[in-house]
Amino acid sequence: MTRTLAGDDRYRLLIGGSWVEGAEGTYTVVNPATEEEVGGAPEASAAQALDAARAARDAFDAWSRTTPEERANLLDAAGKALLARRDELVPLVIAETGCTATVGKSMQVPQAAVRFQRYARGAFEPTILPLPPQEVTATPLAPGGLIGALARRQPVGVVACITSYNFPIVNMVGKIAPALAMGNTVVVRPAGQDPLAVIELVKLLADVGFPPGVVNVVTGSTPATGEALVGSPDVDMVSFTGSSAVGARIGEVAGATMKRQLLELGGKGAAVVLDDADVKNAIGMIGSVWTFHSGQICTAPTRAIVHRSIYDHVVEGLAKMATVLKVGDPLAPDTVVGPVITEAHRARIEGYIAAGSEEGGELVAGGGRPSNLERGWYVEPTLIAGCRAGMKVVQEEIFGPVIVAVPFDDDDEGVALANGTEFGLYDYVFSKDSARAMALSRRMQAGNVGINTVQRNQETPFGGTKQSGVGRDGGSFGLHAYSELQSVVWPG
Structure with missing residues (x-):
């Protein structure tokens, strides 16, 4: 069994700033290369998933009003901390995923750090889009005249970030970094097969100073926690990477309450x-x-x-x-x-x-x-x-x-x-x-x-198109994906 990097025998969930054990106990994460136990992951209950979403909701107002400088500093610190712990994290990622040392050292952890650094810069990208004034005629609603306008990007709210097993850290950072840069709060739900490095990632975020409730993590070996998150009234957006079948189910559940969706699904290149x-x-x-x-x-x-x-x-x-x-x-x-x-x-x-x-x-x-x-x-x-x-x-x-x-x-x-x-x-x-x-x-x-x-x-x-997904991320498009456009108009 691999001990947690924090030196504790048990991995835990992070909900609202508190590290708690899974209400349903633990389950075993297995090394695909050796068939041996890597560690025990917390089995969260559906209720704990809802608690995590509620904690993210409670933290949203204050976090969404932080300055770009504050968010950028924390994201940059996360990237540096991840690189500093690369030699500890890479063996854990290799043990969980079965990826080769080459892939683990070049992609799994370093690329995640690069994404933190990219979206630290992204926090400073303009969120105001000036629009040309428009001359309008009088209507029964209001007098005519010159109407000024702008479009403003605002955070969506609470984002459920659910990822697949192949690139647990880099894919998760590809979701949470732009989401946090835009002022959203997140609930992280890694794949059941290899969640341990993601728990370590979330601990790192707490250590560098992200406020309680801004980043939460729940794990589980069954779809129960994911289903609970997607259906939670406190979740405003679901960002998912995984199979088309699961993506379709997410669309069905999230669509009932018109949650925003970013779905990166299957491929057949x-x-x-x-x-x-x-x-x-x-x-x-x-x-x-x-x-x-x-x-x-x-x-x-x-x-x-x-x-x-x-x-x-x-x-x-x-x-x-x-x-x-x-x-x-x-x-x-x-x-x-x-x-x-x-x-x-x-x-x-x-x-x-x-x-x-x-x-x-x-x-x-x-x-x-x-x-x-x-x-x-x-x-x-x-x-x-x-x-x-x-x-x-x-x-x-x-x-x-x-x-x-x-x-x-x-x-x-x-x-x-x-x-x-x-x-x-x-x-x-x-x-x-x-x-x-x-x-x-x-x-x-x-x-x-x-x-x-x-x-x-x-x-x-x-x-992707067709059954390969809905929406786009990457670069500045990732920032756009985790934001809503608000139009503001005024006379003058």
Whole structure:
């Protein structure tokens, strides 16, 4: 069992400035690589989730009236404190998530600190938008004349921040940092599989001086706390990252009281490789499905949609890549593919692989469990070729180290295949002709398109179309997402 970094044997909930134990006891967080206990997480009750929302409501008025300088100083302090504790937190994140040391050290904690620092600056971004005066004629309502106006961004209120298991700290900071910068208060509800590092994150926020009730955390192994939060009358907005199915349920519950929603949901990324593409680059980028957190990332290019003239070349290159990637202990510096999050999720992935073969796909690489690993929830890097548009493995999000390859004959067919799922989060185009690639990107029904890269620009608006979500965050768009526009008019 891993002790809490605070030196206490028990992790607790933070509600209104008080650290309390879960009313329903604790549950065990398990290391996906070793199947051993990482620690005991508090099992909050629905009543405690409601208490946390009420505490955030009580803290909102005072926090929303703080100055940008006050909010920026606290966010900046949080970023610095997170970096100072990086060497303590990274091993905990690796133990909980099963991410490799490379991903843990480069993404999980450092990127969270970067986001705190970005939104410390964001607290100073203008919230007043001057509008040109308008001359209006007299009406039965009021005399005519020149009417001045402005639009003002104001905090939404209490935000329930609910995240998925793949990037527990960085995803949570991506929600709470812009929300706090805009003057909102938050209730943090991390994924049940790996909540411990997020509890440590919240403790860090309390330590740097965020007032009681501004940041609260509740955890649990069941949907009960999340459902209670979403339905709470004290919650004004729900920000969620996770599956489309859960997002739809959140929309149903939150919609009943018109709560604001920011939903970043599932993806089935299409990598459209045109006949003039740099094949070596395309193979390396698509292969990131395997090398980056075992495919447990919603933006992964899991569908290789390849022009028939180079299809065999790309499939051969991907197959060769799959066979040389080291799968194993996340702590080993040369490991590039770690485990998936739970035994149940591994079984789900294996079910998809079996379905791909049953529907006529060719298992070119992987498909099983590494024979040299007796413990841990590992899946070999898997490539299924010869796929068709309607196959289950082409249509549904697998969220694991599985790539499916589909050939196409012309640009129109390639775009149709890319758009042919219920998802629309992140797609990719590979071509040496930038004008051609840009033209195709405009036809893709996705919130984000990468051209010849799987890298992101963090200042762009991020979110999905169709079943991949509602709303956008990222950069200044994140500040906008956690604010309401108020119009003010006056004569003169």
